[in-house]
Every structure is written in structure tokens, then in C-alpha cells.
Amino acid sequence: MGQKRRPRKKIMEIFSQMPNVEAVGRYLAGKEGFRFGVFESRQGFLLYPYSLAERFHRHIEMREIQLSLNKTQKIRLHRALEKLEFLSSKVNSDASVTIADSIPVNYEDGVLKGHGTLEFNGEMVATVCGVVERVNKLVYVRALRAKYKPEVGDIVVGRVCEVTQKRWRLDINYSQDAVLMLSSMNLPDGIQRRRTALDELNMRSIFKEDDVICAEVRGFQHDGLHLQARSQKYGKLERGQMLTVPPYLVKRRKQHFHHLEQYGVDLIFGCNGFIWVGEHVEARDDMVEDQGNKPDWQNVKSNINYMSLEEQERTYTPIETRQNICRIANGIRVLSILGFNITIEVVLETVNLSSSLNLDIHEMLGSEFCVLVAEGEAERRSLSKKK
Amino acid sequence: MEYVSPEGLRLDGRRPMEMRQIRAEIGAVAKADGSAVFEMGNTKVIAAVYGPREVQHRSQQMSDQALVRCEYSMANFSTGDRMRKPKGDRRSTEISLVIRQTMEACILTHLMPRSQIDIFVQVLQADGGTRSACINAATLALADAGIPLRDLVTSCSAGYLNSTPLLDLNYVEDSAGGPDVTVGFLPKLDKVTLLQVQNLLNCVILGRFSALVVGKMDSKLPIDTFENVMQLAIEGCKAIANYIREILLENTKQLEYRRGL
Known part of the structure; x- marks a missing residue:
């Protein structure tokens, strides 16, 4: 029915895209029971397994829609992905x-x-x-490719979507919004005390809507998922970018906060697939305290045009740091497009690759770099396999 | 008009029991949680699934199960003459409802309480059998979104023209006015979840299925012929299910090996 005629056409298409193929040779897959395609090139002829060739084509069709690859790039990408498939097929086949x-x-x-x-x-x-x-x-x-499933103790990055009584509601890529209670986070002044009505009124001076926050999963309560931010390392994230990747690409590890000294950048891998890349902040508590001491904080924010000199000083990010942030962010984007696991080692490798090739930041999202990253990953995995 | 030639070929050159070429593609919408494109011959449909996510209107929130919503629309350019109003008419409201009910029956909604799942399907090219194509696309998109399903629900239509049962009607055959059925089928459970009958007199059989019937009932069809037509549609559903399964397995394997260890 219908489908039977499909493979032949597809494989012919693939063959005709291959370089060095002088004449696309006879193709015998249409015959019953024959499992190989044949094509002739200048060098000779080659037998191609049927199933392989069909799989070949699908690679391109599915996820690389946004990438426009030329013929050689396509084949190189295939080869890299084939290698990855080969490497992983030994570990768990048919699972x-x-x-x-x-x-x-x-x-x-x-x-x-x-x-x-x-x-x-x-x-x-x-x-x-x-x-x-x-x-x-x-x-x-x-x-794979499902919404994030929280586990107690996960470090997540989220965005405030609502400020309500005594709590913030955060979007953390879960089927419900998470709740961060005012009582489950350290106050800016750092003193442990009862939360007063005044604190409740000033909640917006701590986090307001659309702020990006880092927190830890506390657990499920009757009214949903609760978070906590009881340490100085948690809290508001500023001067950087938040990236969204599929959550299954971020593995739970001991270390989710990374300070990349050579770039002056902080990197937070949220278990929920939200990744924060931002300027390194030394001793977060100082900064947060700063906000608490300023009673007119909101006024300063509202007329942003009249920022004081020291204010400007405080929020200034040098251009190199900004470029580094963008470079790292683009590296992560490429990995997420290709569907590779995102760990600190792989990210650093990708960034190093891009700078060693003298690529501009915007060129990192091009197809050529994508192919290079895929090849690098195949190489890396095969090396680690040998060890 | 002659829909089946003496040689036994249909208007588009198919045999009566032959389906149109089907093609599916996963991951067509980058920002959606799950998405798919499904083609049956010249009918082409795109589906996107968002969720499970926070319920938009709190009053609709259910504490024991997920809320499923569906929106069906046809692109302005999907038909021969350009459509003025691509959504919001009676037909698309009805099809939205049908798709919603079919999908809701196979989603394990009790696993995702207090959340909502949105399914958007849009017809890009219409050549008959849009509702079957939409259901197939929606299944693929739901599976891609990682939403737990009881079974892969697939759908296919069949009709009866020139005293021949025909599988997977195209636009010309569909608008011929003969009786036709659209079947939604769960292959693993071997159950019919959706049965839409159009232009049919006999509906005694309805007791056997949890059925939903629309359309006018004027042309006559003997009961045994109906059984035949329906069986044909079910066979079509099975073929589609096999194809969808193949695509999904391929996709899963790929995601897994790309991610690595």
C-alpha cells in the first residue's frame, strides 16, 4: 500500500546527492528480499545496506529543519551521527x-x-x-523529550510569572507553576525573623514579574510544587541570558553552578532545562544587601534614564564579558539543536572550538559550525569509549 | 459519474483497497512541546501540542485530571478557492470537538492533574480525509511531547461508491455524496473509539460501539456492506499505526543516541 514504493525514490534521491557519483547506478532494492542498493562512482561501486540508506535520509528531514546544509555538510553530518549511533548501539540495544x-x-x-x-x-x-x-x-x-519532572533537591532556574500573597509563582517548565514562599527564602537583610506585613508589601522589591531566579526544589505540598532559596547562591539573576533547552539534555550532577574564571562568566545548569549564562557576581549577598538598604530602590528603577553614576558603575558589564556570554550561549544553543548532552566539559569544548577557529559569535549558529561540533562530539565519544 | 473504472482503478489511479501515500515528520514546530506534520496524499496537516502546562482559566482547573483542549483550523490557502474565514465556523467547531474527544479518550489525563494540554491542528492542504489526517498528526504530536497515552489512536476513512468499498477517500470521492465512514481506532486494544458516519441509512449497529454519529442519513446501505466498509477503514488504521510506530521508534532511538551517556 502506498508506502512500498517509497524507499526506492528516497534512496535514489540520496544517491544523487552524493559527491563523486558519476552515474547513479542500478538500484535493486525494489526486488523482493534484496537488502542492498548499488551505486557506481568513479572509484568503483559500492553496496549500500537498504535500511541504512533510508535512515540516512530521515536524519535530515527531522530535526535540522532550521539548518540549511549543503551537500558536503549533509554527508559529514550523517557520518558523524552514524558514528554516534554506532557507539551507542553497543551499550543498550533495543531498549x-x-x-x-x-x-x-x-x-x-x-x-x-x-x-x-x-x-x-x-x-x-x-x-x-x-x-x-x-x-x-x-x-x-x-x-525523552517530556516536560521537566521535579525531584527534591534539584536546582532550577525559573521566571516569576505572578506575585501573590506571601508567595511568588514561578514558571519552571513543569506542568504547574512552582511556588516560592516568602518564608522559604532569606531576606535581603540576612536576619532570621518572622515575616511581617511590611515584608509582604515589599515583595516586589525582592523579585517582581519576569525576573529570573535560581532556586532549589523543596518538595510537593498540598497546593503544588514548592521551592526554596535559603542560601546566598540562590536568588535573582541579572546581566545575562536565560536559554531554554530540552530538560533531558541536562543531567543531574553534583555541581550545577559553574564559575568560568577565564571568561568572567557564571553558568547555571537548571535541571528543568533553563540555563543561565551571566556575568560573574562576586559574593551575591553584598549585592542583595545593597537593594535592601536602598528604600527608594523602586524609584531608581522606574526612571532608568536618570541613573546615578554609581548606579551605572554597578550595572556596567564590559564588552568582553558580554561577548563571552553570547559565545557560551550560542555554544549551548548549537548543542541543543543537535540534541547532545549539555555538560560543562562539552560546553567549554564547543566554545574553545569556536574561538580556535576564529569564528564570530553570529557564525556559531551557522550550519558549518554545527557540523564541526557534531564531528567533534563523535570524536570525543569514541575516544572516551576506548579508554 | 464513474468513480471506479472497469479496469478497477480509481480517479487518482489507485486500486479500491489502496491507501494514498503517507508521510510523517516529527518536530515541525520548534517552540512547541510536541509537533508533527502528517500527509496523506495531497492532504497535509500540521499539529502542535503545548503542555501539560498551568491552566489558563483557574475555574477550568480540575484537581484529578488534565484539561484537554483542541483547536482545528484550515489555512486560507488550503482549498482550491481561497477561504475567507478559516476558523470559527460550525464545521471546524465540530471537528475540534471530535478530535478533542478522541484524544482525550486515549490520554492518561489522571496522571497530570491541575494542568492543561492544548492541541492545535491546522490543515495546510485539503484533499479529503482532513479529520483522519488531523487525528493522526495529533497522535504523533502528543507522543512527541512525551504525554502518556493508552494507545496510539489512528484514523482512516472509507466509503462506498459504484458498489465498491473504497479506502481513504480523496476530495472528489468524498464530495460524491456516497456513504462514508471515518473510524478512529486503537490498534493495541483493538477498539474503535470514533465512528463518524455520513449519508447512511442503517444505524442499527450503533449499539455495538461507543459511537458518535453526525451527518444526514439518506442513501441506503445494507448492513453487511457497512461491515465491509468499516473493516476496510480499520485495516487502513492499522497500516497507519504501523507507520506511525516506525517513525516514533526511529525518532526515540535517534534522540537517545544523540544524547549519549
Whole structure:
């Protein structure tokens, strides 16, 4: 039905895009049971596995819509991705499932159904697309490309969407807004005391709508997800960019705050897929205290044109730092477009690659750099595999 | 008019039991949580899913399940003559409702309480069978968004013209005025979740399905023929489900190996 004729056309398309192909040769895949395509080039001829060739084409179709690659770049990208596939295929083969696939389990041992599974007619069925994970008796499906699922202790970056009574509501890329209570964060003056009605009235001087904040997941309460910011490292983030990447690309690690001394930049990997790249702030408590001491803070903000000299001094970011921020941010963007894991090592490597090539910041989002990053990643992973 | 030639070919050169070429693509809308493009021949549909996210109107929030919303629209340029008002008419309201109900039945809404899921489907090219294409696209987009589903719901239409059951009607065949059914099907559970019948007299069978019937009932169709037509549509649904599954598995594998360890 319909589909049967598809592969031949597709593979012919691919072959005709390949360089050095003098004549696109005979292609025999249409015959029943024949699993290879043949094409002839100046060097000779080559047999191509059927399934491989079809997969080839889909690579481009799916996620790189925004990238306009030329022919050589396409092939280089393919080659890099092929390599990545080859490297990972040995580790866990056939663990991927789609919705309604049955998961083979041994019922005699007793199993615990985890997330993403459902019991149906005595067999276990997946309810999301993802990878089957088994921990002792527990069987669950780890979904890729899903919304962020908070866990207690996660460090998240969020944006204030509402200031209400005694609490801020934050958008943290979860199915509900998170709540940050006034009582679960340190006050600017740093004293532990009861929150008064005055504090409640001054909540906007701490965080107001659209501010970007870093906090920690405290846990679920009856009215939703609660956050806390009880340390000096948490709080408002200023002078930088917030990036949004798919949350599954950020792994939970010991260290989520990074200070890159050579760039003068702070990097915060929020577990929820929000990444903060901003100017390094020395001793955050000083800065926050500054705000608390100024009673006319809001007035200063409102007429921004008449900023005092010292105010300007305080908020000034040197051009090199700004460029560094942009460079790192673009590096992360490229990694997220390609769907690679985002860790501090990989980000630094990407940034170094771009500066060693003398690329301008805007050129980092071009297709050529994307291909280079993919190739670099393939190289890196194959090296770490050998060790 | 002759819809099936003596040689047994339809107007677009297909056999009666043949489906149009289908093509699907995941990840068409960058900012959406899940998105897909689905093509059935010349019918082309784009779907985007947002959510589960915070409920926009607090009064609609449900403490035990997610709220599912759906909006169907046709692009101005989707039909032969340019459409004036692409959404908000009776037809698109009805199709929105149908898609919403079909998807709601297979989403595990109780796992995402106090949240809302928005499904937007837009027809880019209309050549018959838009509602089936929309349901297929919406399924793909929901799966891409990582929303837990009971099963992959797929949909396909079938009709009865020139005393021949025809699978997957195109625009010309659809507007011929013969009886046709649109079926939504859950392949794993082997259940029909949606059955829309148009231009059909016999609806005695309805007791067997949790069905929804619209359309005028004037042309006559014997009950056994109806069974045949419907079985044909179900077969079409199964074929589409296989294709969708293949695409999803490929996508999942790719995401996984790209991410690495």
C-alpha cells in the first residue's frame, strides 16, 4: 500500500546527492528480499545496506529543519551521527520503546510497574516513547523529550510569572507553576525573623514579574510544587541570558553552578532545562544587601534614564564579558539543536572550538559550525569509549 | 459519474483497497512541546501540542485530571478557492470537538492533574480525509511531547461508491455524496473509539460501539456492506499505526543516541 514504493525514490534521491557519483547506478532494492542498493562512482561501486540508506535520509528531514546544509555538510553530518549511533548501539540495544509496545518482563520474579507503563491483558505496555530502565524489580520507561519532572533537591532556574500573597509563582517548565514562599527564602537583610506585613508589601522589591531566579526544589505540598532559596547562591539573576533547552539534555550532577574564571562568566545548569549564562557576581549577598538598604530602590528603577553614576558603575558589564556570554550561549544553543548532552566539559569544548577557529559569535549558529561540533562530539565519544 | 473504472482503478489511479501515500515528520514546530506534520496524499496537516502546562482559566482547573483542549483550523490557502474565514465556523467547531474527544479518550489525563494540554491542528492542504489526517498528526504530536497515552489512536476513512468499498477517500470521492465512514481506532486494544458516519441509512449497529454519529442519513446501505466498509477503514488504521510506530521508534532511538551517556 502506498508506502512500498517509497524507499526506492528516497534512496535514489540520496544517491544523487552524493559527491563523486558519476552515474547513479542500478538500484535493486525494489526486488523482493534484496537488502542492498548499488551505486557506481568513479572509484568503483559500492553496496549500500537498504535500511541504512533510508535512515540516512530521515536524519535530515527531522530535526535540522532550521539548518540549511549543503551537500558536503549533509554527508559529514550523517557520518558523524552514524558514528554516534554506532557507539551507542553497543551499550543498550533495543531498549527503546514506543507507545503501546509491550515490555518483556519476567513475572515470576515479581515486578513493580514504574512510570510510563500500564498493565494490559497481563502484559506490560509502554505509555510513552522512551527507553526501558530496570532497577531491581522496578521497570519503568524513561521518556525523552517530556516536560521537566521535579525531584527534591534539584536546582532550577525559573521566571516569576505572578506575585501573590506571601508567595511568588514561578514558571519552571513543569506542568504547574512552582511556588516560592516568602518564608522559604532569606531576606535581603540576612536576619532570621518572622515575616511581617511590611515584608509582604515589599515583595516586589525582592523579585517582581519576569525576573529570573535560581532556586532549589523543596518538595510537593498540598497546593503544588514548592521551592526554596535559603542560601546566598540562590536568588535573582541579572546581566545575562536565560536559554531554554530540552530538560533531558541536562543531567543531574553534583555541581550545577559553574564559575568560568577565564571568561568572567557564571553558568547555571537548571535541571528543568533553563540555563543561565551571566556575568560573574562576586559574593551575591553584598549585592542583595545593597537593594535592601536602598528604600527608594523602586524609584531608581522606574526612571532608568536618570541613573546615578554609581548606579551605572554597578550595572556596567564590559564588552568582553558580554561577548563571552553570547559565545557560551550560542555554544549551548548549537548543542541543543543537535540534541547532545549539555555538560560543562562539552560546553567549554564547543566554545574553545569556536574561538580556535576564529569564528564570530553570529557564525556559531551557522550550519558549518554545527557540523564541526557534531564531528567533534563523535570524536570525543569514541575516544572516551576506548579508554 | 464513474468513480471506479472497469479496469478497477480509481480517479487518482489507485486500486479500491489502496491507501494514498503517507508521510510523517516529527518536530515541525520548534517552540512547541510536541509537533508533527502528517500527509496523506495531497492532504497535509500540521499539529502542535503545548503542555501539560498551568491552566489558563483557574475555574477550568480540575484537581484529578488534565484539561484537554483542541483547536482545528484550515489555512486560507488550503482549498482550491481561497477561504475567507478559516476558523470559527460550525464545521471546524465540530471537528475540534471530535478530535478533542478522541484524544482525550486515549490520554492518561489522571496522571497530570491541575494542568492543561492544548492541541492545535491546522490543515495546510485539503484533499479529503482532513479529520483522519488531523487525528493522526495529533497522535504523533502528543507522543512527541512525551504525554502518556493508552494507545496510539489512528484514523482512516472509507466509503462506498459504484458498489465498491473504497479506502481513504480523496476530495472528489468524498464530495460524491456516497456513504462514508471515518473510524478512529486503537490498534493495541483493538477498539474503535470514533465512528463518524455520513449519508447512511442503517444505524442499527450503533449499539455495538461507543459511537458518535453526525451527518444526514439518506442513501441506503445494507448492513453487511457497512461491515465491509468499516473493516476496510480499520485495516487502513492499522497500516497507519504501523507507520506511525516506525517513525516514533526511529525518532526515540535517534534522540537517545544523540544524547549519549
